[in-house]
Amino acid sequence: SYISFALTDLESPIWNLLKQLVFIPEEKRSLSLVDYFKIESENVTRQFKLNKDNEWVAGDNFTLADIFLSHTLLWARLCHVNLSPTINDYIDRAISRRSYIQAQEKNNL
Numbered sequence: 001s002y003i004s005f006a007l008t009d010l011e012s013p014i015w016n017l018l019k020q021l022v023f024i025p026e027e028k029r030s031l032s033l034v035d036y037f038k039i040e041s042e043n044v045t046r047q048f049k050l051n052k053d054n055e056w057v058a059g060d061n062f063t064l065a066d067i068f069l070s071h072t073l074l075w076a077r078l079c080h081v082n083l084s085p086t087i088n089d090y091i092d093r094a095i096s097r098r099s100y101i102q103a104q105e106k107n108n109l
Helices: 002-023 031-047 064-078 085-095 098-107
Strands: none
16 A cells, blocks of 8 residues: 555655754764665655556545655655656645645644
8 A cells, every 4th residue: 555655665765864864963974874775765766656647646635645655755855865757746736735834834833
């Protein structure tokens, strides 16, 4: 399922890359780990395919799977992982949703 993919294959390398680039001080980062997790993140994002006939992963309705996937893919974008135009469009649709924008506003108060 998409949720399983998001929580295992996709999240693991992207989260580890994010930790190296954002949460670990620059002087303590491992460049070899950064390189490794970036390659792994790019490999796994290439595996993620969207059906062009659907707006979201499971059809035309936004689901929990879209929350997990789009959020993790947004991390990948923040880490400068090479993403396809299709994935970038998917992320843009997800973060343009009214409920996402409202949640961001509420979290940033």
